[in-house]
Amino acid sequence: MSWLDEFSPRLNELELQHLLRHRRVVEPLGGARMRVDGEPMLAFCSNDYLGLAGDPALVQAVQDGAKRYGVGSGASPMVSGHSSANAALEDELAAFVQLPRALYFYAGFATNVGVIPALVGLGDEIFADRLNHASLIDGSLLSRAHMQRYRHADLEHLAQMLAASEAKRKLIVSDAVFSMDGDVADIPGLLALAEAHDALVLLDDAHGLGVMGPQGRGALAAAGLTGANASRRILYMSTLSKAVGVAGGFVAGDATVVEWVLQKARSYTFATAAPALLAEAIRAALRRIAEGEALREQLHARILQLRRGLDPESHLGLGTMGWHLLPSDTAIQPLVVGENAIALSLMEALRQRGLWVPAIRPPTVPAGTARLRIALSAAHTEAEVASLVGALRELADQQVRAVLQAD
Ligand SMILES: *Cc1c(COP(=O)(O)O)cnc(C)c1O
DSSP states (O other): OOGGGGHHHHHHHHHHTTOOOOOOOEEEOSTTEEEETTEEEEESOOOOTTSOTTOHHHHHHHHHHHHHHOSOOOSOTTTTOOOHHHHHHHHHHHHHTTOSEEEEESOHHHHHHHHHHHHOOTTOEEEEETTOOHHHHHHHHHHTOEEEEEOTTOHHHHHHHHHHOOOSSEEEEEESBOTTTOOBOOHHHHHHHHHHTTEEEEEEOTTTTTTSSGGGOOHHHHTTOSGGGOOTTEEEEEESSSTTOSOOEEEEEOHHHHHHHHHHOHHHHTSOOOOHHHHHHHHHHHHHHHTOHHHHHHHHHHHHHHHHHTOGGGOHHHHHHTOEEOSOOSSEEEEEEESHHHHHHHHHHHHHTTEEOOEEOTTTSOTTOEEEEEEOOTTOOHHHHHHHHHHHHHHHHHHHHHHHHHO
C-alpha cells in the first residue's frame, strides 16, 4: 500500500476525534453582521477590532491605488516590486509606531518566519513564551536555533533560562497581547532581562496595534518605550490584518537591525511584494486609527459592558456554573467554561440564536480550560453586546437547571 492511500483513513481518524475542521463561507452584511453559510449571524470572532475592514476610506484608497498601480506588484521588492506606495507606507509605519525604521511584508505570518531565522541560527538560543503564536514557533523552528519555552508570562523562569545560557546570541520572543487569553506581556520586564543578558526581544503586537496606546500606536507605545525611549533591544512586529483592517505585516526598530532583516529574511526576498493598492489601504487605515479615539472609546465601552454583564457576582447562574472571563482589558475576552463538551454545546446554542462565538479547546489552550473566545469590536453596538450577555446568562441558568434535575 502506498502512503498516498493513507490520507483518507487519516482524515477519517481526525473526524472520529472531532478534530476535522470545517470552513464557513461568509459574506459581510455591515458592522459585525455577516451571512454565514447562508444564515445571517452576529459575529464575535473577527479580529477587525475597529471595524475598519469595510471602512469607506479604505475602500476608496484601494480603488485609487488600483487605478494608479494596477493590481499585482509583479516582482520581489528586491527587484521591481517596491512601489512608491510601499516605500511611503514603510516611512509612515515607522512614524506611526515611533521607531526608527520599518519593513513591510506581505503577511504577518511571513514576517515572523522571515525575521527570526534572519536574526539567529545554529548555535544561538531562543527563549519563547509558552503561549506564543504559531508563526513565532514556526519561525523559531525554521531558524534552527535552540528553542526553550518559558512558562507563560513567568519572567523568573525566563531569567533562570537566560542566566543558564552560554549562547552568544539570545533572542526572547513574545506576543505583546496573547491571542487566546487577551493578557498583555510585561514589556519593561522583558526589556530589563534583555539588557541584563545581552539579548534581543522580538515583540509580536498583532492584537495591540490600533487598539492600545496613545492614538492606537500599540503595546510598545502604551509601555512608553517608543520615540525618545525606544531601545534597540526591542524589535517590534505586528500584522496589518487585524485592527488595521487590511493584510500584511511589518517589523520595526533600530535601523541597522531592520536593514539586516531586509538583507536576510527569505520570506521577504523570495516573495512577490505586497500590492501597492493594499499599501494605499493601510496608509488610509493608519490615518483613521490616529484620529480614531471615538472608535477606541466605543470598543472600550463594549469591553466594560461585556465584563459587567458576565461578572459571576452579577448573575447567579454564571456564578453557579463557575463560568468566568479571564482578566483582560483588551478586545479578546475569553469566557472559560472548563469542559470541551460545555464549550461546544454553548457555541451551538449561541449559533442557533444567530450569535457566532468560537469555542477553543485543548490543545490550543490548556486541558480543563475550554472556552468561548469572545472578540469585541468597535463595530458592535450596545444592543448587540447586550444580546450576547443575555443569551449567555440564559444558557447558564439552563445548565444549572439541567444539573439540578440530574441530581
Ligand atoms: C494573526 C497573527 C499573526 C499572523 O498575522 P497574519 O497577518 O494573519 O499573517 C502573527 N502573530 C500573531 C500573534 C497573530 O495573532
